[in-house]
Amino acid sequence: MVFRRNGACRWSGLGGLVASFLLALVTGYAAGPAGAAGEDRATLSDVLPQVTLTRDGITAQLSMAYPESNATMKAPKLEISVGGKRVVELFGEASGWETPQGTVGFYEMDPTNDTPEIVFTSYSGGAHCCTQVYVMSTNASGAWESIDFGMYDGEGGEFSDIDGDGLIEMSTYDNAFLYAFDCYACSTAPMMILTARGGRRTDITREARFEKAHRARLVSMNAGLNAARTEFSPGFFAGWVAQKALLGEGYDAWETMKSAYRGYRDEGFESCPTDKPNCSERERGTYPFPAALTVFLKEQGYL
Template sequence: MARWLPLFVVALTFACASPASADEQVASGGAVTATFSFDVDDETGYSDLRLTISRGGAMLYDAPVSAENCEEPGCRPGNFEDDSVAVADLDGDSEPEVVLSLYWGGAHCCTIVQVFSFDGGSYRVAERNLGNPGFRLDDVDDDGTTEAVTNDDRFAYRYTAYAFSILPVQVLAWDGRRWHDDTSTHMDLVRSDLRRTWRLLKSARRHDYETRGAAAAWAANRYRLGKRRGTLRSLRRMARAGKLEGFPPRSPSTFVAELDRFLVRSGYTGRG
């Protein structure tokens, strides 16, 4: 069964009888059990984050949780409503990995995902900072491997303020040592996200909101589907019609040209 982790970070208020409490989250899969523990204080935040991993009943990993730029008391569990630790087979080799989600502690940034992989005697860790979006774990195509479904954080702030930035879907696959972008093999998700970003673009135009963030994400999905030429024609029509105004005050035609270069450079034209 898929373990879901959040696409967006939400606020949490702890209702505790005392200002400090200990928490423990446990996840199991096959012979592997992972336990994520931490203390939380209403006033000072989080402390004593720790992860243990046992395999076949033997304790193979027991260490404090640490991540680059994620420091106590701001560093905290990445999933505020459910468990932030999961056990899942990410690469289909029948050996489950342990996935830990952490949150940096800013207004909406950053989510960090750590993967702990069995190396024969212990566990090695690989870390990726996803930036503003969170993620969910899901076997997207029911092939026995679990992917991380997130959004492309490179679009945050790129063409507009964060409030108007729309981030296209991104699927990350685990190759045994690191995550890699596998979005182009999951076109059903891209088509679904294309509908989402088109609705957001239409809504922004209807309400006279900043449109460049939604236009960029909509174009990204269409480029993935091999529709670069038609998308450029549509964007240029919008630019001429004054529908791609924004801040910073680059001309709409300059925005379209810069967006096209970025999408090509970033691999969004992999299908033609």
């Protein structure tokens, strides 16, 4: 990758400050803020150990039950019925706590079908991990499918209408950046924007319509820039450089990082060489932060 001031060569990526979410397991895990498209959602708790939502003839029931694979720990169980016929049965993650946990909600995400999507989240437990996200959607033949959206740090993500087009997107963070160059609390991570299309998880992070959201995230990240310059923070700069790159400001971000890096006592990071980012284990070595960051951004698809 060549850095150019004229913007002819741009990086892709986006970024955001990573907040550590502490889940209130006593009252149940709450989903992120609702979007503007009128979706319905519910959360399990001690008061509501079972919830049922109905929309457009589709019923989604969420409760706690023992999976066949684990007779010692209950996990959230989602059952979806259409016209009285069960079309989906899926277990989420067991947290290891007795408290009911999990969320279910109707969201309009995929304009290619005529049914709403159903989002099912469950929390695995732990200080910084992890929320499993599934999206139920109908495919081209009308059959219901479970789409594994992945495991994400903290609360997992927020479902909202980011660009105001009446459809819901999931915004989250690229968890690969957490702990990559520094401690969890010292790290920032690029934002990811996901949706469901045709029965698949689709990454729409880099679509131009989300530039306003990316710019807002950069503004929030910039609040930590002076501190990261004063006491060089590799964990901060990894995510910040990726965010700036999304907005066509990769060159300036790299120059700012290099200026702050001068004088940093760099003990090096384990990495592949820059000319061979996908190297074998025996080819890996210890490299200065700028070189290791270059390889990392290539590996993660930001360069």
